[in-house]
Amino acid sequence: MLANHKGEIPVIILLLPWLFGITLGLSFIQAAYLPVLSGVFIGLGTVFILLNLNYQRFAVYKFRWLGGLLINLILLTAGWISTVNYYELNNRNHFSRSAAQYLAVRINSEPQFKAGLTRFTASVYQNISFKQTTATSGTLLLAVKDNAAMGLQYGDELLIPATCTPIDPPLNPAEFNYKKYLFYQNIHYQVFLYPGQYHLLQHNRGNPVIAYALKLRQQMVTSFKLQLHHPDVIAVASTLILGYKADLSNDVLQAYSKTGTIHVLSVSGAHVAIIYFLLQWLLGFLNRYKYGKVVKMVLTILLIWYYAMLTGLSPAVCRAAVMISMVIIGNTFTRYINMLNILATSAFLLLLYDPFFIADVGFQLSYLAVAGLIVLQPVVYKWVTFKNKWADKLWALCSVSIAAQVVTFPLSAFYFHQFPVYFLLSNLLIIIPTMIIMCTGMGYLLFFRVPWLSTILAWTLENSILFMNKALAVIEHAPFASIGKIWITPIEHLLIYAFIISLFYFLYDKKPWLLKLSMACLLLLCISISFKVYRSNNTKSIAFLSLRKKTGIVFKSGNNAVILSNLADTAKVYRYSVQPYLDSSKINSSKVCGLEDNISLRYLKKQGNLIQFYNKRLLIFDTGMSNLQLSTKLKTDYLYITGNPNTTLQQISRSYDYQTLIIDGSNTQKLINQLETEAKEMRVNYSILKRNISLIALSN
Known part of the structure; x- marks a missing residue:
């Protein structure tokens, strides 16, 4: 299944302790560990060398396990060290370690314009304070709300104010952890800029090769727009062929995700393999010459890596490029190739370059899918035998899809919380259209200046994409197309x-x-x-969610929930911050009510601003209650302040007896600071939701 003997897959055996070391490094990444780790690494290396030099003298052959143990420990320590060293906050010259007025940064990614913001990452290379400059390092995420920023390009240098803020953690349960996502890209700070807050220093100061590749890709995307008419077609063509995802709509992404074909929109091994077979066919004539095979090998590898660079050098593309390069070299010089060894070698090289790749979802899914094809597909294929040639070919394709889906399902369920039921049908359906799209798309990019040929290729490309999109849309809306709300630990x-x-x-x-x-x-x-x-x-709880300037209180009773909010369930903030909590809490039935609505349910009563949830009482204190004085104190468990009422905590305490004070993000910072100061003086238990983690209170 894997190999007849572990000697056939030595790289797999050696890769495991390296992976374990990187994993430990991500958990214990502080620079304080580095001296100890370096000492352990040098000590183990010295012992290993001495034992090899004195192999006979110390009769090391009697302890054959010792060499393997030392190698594993050395690789584990090396992986740990590489992770700690790669973590940019451990650098002594990181820009966050010294105060500055301004930062000089260089854009190191392709700026993307969406929803009125231009977003990109930039490398900080200089701190500026009182006209004194200091060389520094680090990466920033920038968001610029300025139409002029649409002209910014990779390699441009900017002068920006040093008003960096750390990335916020997820504030609500089950919310997407954007901080962790950026952490694994070595990004820990962000800056929001407006017109006049940044100045362009120089153009084209980045890597000239990457700059050329990005510029060429933009030209190719523009060429698609010349003869393709439908926006979704242009977006899919740009994504599938060039890896340019900026124009993809949410509807298209959802259709591909729910049908289990989202991998098509990530340029990966399948795309690189198609390029490889095209090059093999185009350069096949070189086999007739004396050194033709070597020339063909060099040209094929160079063109594959050029394509990989053009698509952004994602982990999946790099993995495929490394693997295919090794296969080409092995085939050229007639060497035995174990695909698992090649897969492990490509993983080792990528992780040597960037150990944080191990936490990248695309990296994990890509390697698991290929490993599944290598290991599991032969097992699945042998389940059924067909005498008919075409039936056998169809089953071979099915076995590929089953093996890839089985091995990636746990990971995709863990990250994306859904399972496409009709994955087999949808994957079989897109095989031919995908190959046509890749071939006609590459042909169009090569010959788009030839009038009649480019027109034919563009028509074929557009209709192939339209057919594929419509077919997947039909499958997406079929009954039980996907199983959602899968939340596993x-x-x-x-x-x-x-x-x-x-x-x-x-x-x-x-x-x-x-x-x-x-x-x-x-x-x-x-x-x-x-x-x-x-x-x-059997859980009954109240969740006070942190929704910026909006209100969100979830009353959960078993599988039922009432959401008290001034948000519609179609709002982006609701889908991002509220819906994941409902899904992860196994809520089957939910209802959104406005703050002014009265509610009468078995477990929840709301009359005006007073709410009774089982044995817990909640009072919503807004502007309408700021001047209301009660003759006797009203006892309540939670007092929820919203809408920025003109009041003080002393005034509130005259009419209400409460156990916990909750202040949401709709209040001004001035009122929040005032209430917080009073709460500390009065020793009141309080929770502030503005830019803070939400509060979950159990009522049973």
Whole structure:
């Protein structure tokens, strides 16, 4: 299944401790660990060398396990060290370590304009304070609200104010962790700029090769716009062929995601493989010459890497480029090739360049999918045998899709919380259109200046994309097209993988203990999921969500919930911050009510601003209640201040007896500061939701 002997896959064996070391490095990444790790690495390396130099003298051959143990420990330590060194906040000259008035930055990514903002990343190379400059380093995320910023390009140098702010963590349960996402890109600070707050210093100061590739890609995207008419067609063509995703609409992304074909929109191994076969066909005539095979090898590798550079050098493309380059070299010089070794080598090279790639979702899915094709596809293919040639070919394609989906399902469910039911049908459906799109798209880019030929190619390209989009839209809206709201814990994620690996290994090797192991993993998984469902069904809670200047209170009773909010359920903030919490809490039935609505349910009563949820009482204190004085104190568990009322905590305490004070983001910072000061003086338990983590209170 993997190899007849571990000697056939030495890189896989050596890669495992390296991966474990990187994982440890991500968990313990502080610079304080570096001296100890360096000492351990040097010590282990010295022992390894001395033992090899004195192999006979110390009779090391009697302890054959010792060499393997030392190598594994050395690789583990090396992986850990590489991660700590790569973490830019450990650099002594990082821009955040010294105060400055201005920063000189160089744009190191292609600026993207969306929703009125131009976003890009930039490398900081200079701190400026009172006309004194200091060389520095680090990466910033910039968002510029200025139409003039649309003219900014990769390599431009800017002077910006040093008003950097750390990336906010997720403020609500199950919300997308944007801070962690940027952390794994080594980005920890951001800047928002408006007109007049930045100045252009110089043009074209970036890497000339990358600048040329980005410029050429923009020209190619523009050439698509010349003869393709539908915006979604242009977006899909630009994404599928060139890796340019800026113009993709949410509807298109959703259609591909729900049908299990989102991988088509990520330029990866399949796309590079098509380019490889095209080049093999075009350069096939060189095989007739003496050194033709070598020339063909060099040209093919150069053109594949040129295409990889053109598409942005994503981990998936780099992996495919490294793998295919090694396959080409092996085939040219007639060497035996183990695909798992090549896969591991490409992973090692990429992680040597950037150890944070290990946390990239695209990197993980890409390598798992290819590993699944190499290891599991032959097992799946042998399940059924067809005598008919075409039926056998169709089953071969099905086995490819099944193997890739099975091995990537736990990871995609963990990250994206859904499973495409009709993945087999949709993946079979897009095979031919994808190949036509790639071939006609590349042909169009090569011959778009030839009038009649470019017109034919553009027509074929556009109609192929339209057909594929419409077919996937039909599958997307079919009954039970996808299973959503899948929220699994890291332990459950690992249990699913243990179940898959042991089951498939049993189907290959037929050892009974493997079947027992797979069943044990399945049993533990079922117990874990059942416990979560039971706990969710019997949980009663109030969630005070942090929604910037909006209000959001979720009353959860088992699988039912009422959301008290001034947000519509179609609003972007609702989908981003509220809906993930509902999904992760196993809410099957929910209702959004306005702040002014009265509610009468078995578990929730709301009359005016007073709310009773089981045994908990909540009062919403807004502008309408700021001048209201009660003759006797009203007892309440939570007092929720919203809408920026003109009041003080002393005035509130005259009429209300409360246990917890909650202040949402709709209040001004002045009022929040005032209430916080009073709460500390009065020793009142309080929670501020503005730019702070939400509060979840259990009522049972």
